[in-house]
Amino acid sequence: MDQRWEDAVFLHWRIPVAAAAARMPPGVRADVVDGSAWVGLVGFRMHRIRLGAAVPLPWLGSFPEINVRLYSREPDGTRGVVFLSLDAPRLAVVLGARAAGIPYVWSRCRAVFTDGAEPAHGYDVRRWRGGAGSSFAVRADRDATADDALSLELTARFGLHSRSGGRTVHVPIEHGPWPLHPATTTHLEDGLVAAAGLDVHGPPESVLFSPGLRTRIGRPRTVPSP
Template sequence: MDQRWMDAVFLHWRIPEAAAARFMPPGVVPDEFDGSAWVGLIGFRMQGAGLGTGPPVPYFGTFNEINVRLYSREPDGTRGVVFLSLDASRLAVVLAARAAGIPYVWSRSRFRAAHEGSPSTGYSVRRFRHGARSDFAVEPAFDDVATADPLSVHLTARFGLHTRFHGRTLYVPNTHAPWPLYRARLTVFEDNLVAAAGITLSSAPESVLFSPGVRTQFGRPRMLT
């Protein structure tokens, strides 16, 4: 699948390794940085998703996505993402992804674009069932590039995902150019998606980043032995 991930907002918190370990699929462990596991709340605009080299899928290939994720590592060092939830407004996409073992949730979401009156960019989301919601926005500092920062690279340079599929662990590779990253200031934050996923937060995010986006492509999955 080819697609673009645009206007990405990355919020990350340091959490104990044990808090992340209970969500890891068999065969992978939390990928730590600076002695801690990390949980992320990420929002972006999916644009032009399509199968293979074909054209983008009309309507269903473009939507907002807000996900809660952890970071994983295989014994050979292969790194990935473990999604706790992914909120999207396209019901057909949600149903198809859930059939493949990806924990999508049907939600109503809105993209908050920066404009002359407000430099903040962000996302708001509310789930149709059970009412969990999130509202967050950042003001990017376009003169403060974070690409070379080791923590920022660790949290964003993820080229695959690990997920459970019919009782086994599946790895789906993903390729993209390095994210163009900028540090950002959190201007709006009200969230219970992370708590709904089973992670307790007790502080402000330690890492706040913004990216205009990248083009990305998913490859052929493989089962972990």
């Protein structure tokens, strides 16, 4: 699949390694970055999904997505993302992804943009079932670049780990470096991290914004059993 991810907002909190390790699929372990495991609340606009590079999905392939994620590593060092939830408004996408073992949730989702001298980008999400949701927005410092080691390690993830058909798989994701800017949180009311079974307290330690990039998602491979 070929797609663009636009107006990405990254919020990250430190969590105990044991809390992340308990959510890893067999064959991978929790990745430790700067001495901690991390949970991320990430929103972006999925845009122009194509099957391969030729078949566009105009309406179905453009929508906001908000996900809660952990970070993983295989014994050979391959790093990835483990999604605890992915909220999206396209029911067909949700059903198709869930059939492949990816924990999508059908929700009302919208991107929020505040124009003006200091524009802000954010996302609102509310689940149809259960009512859990989040609302958050950030203001990016577009004159600065977030190129520190922590920012890069939390965002430069070229694959995901998931369970499918009783086995752990790695799905490769190819993209260039994220154009990252440091950001400040202007609004945050989150219930999705708690709904995923994790406790975080206080403001996120890492807040980042990216205007986006193009990505390609490849064929999954099986991760060897432990």
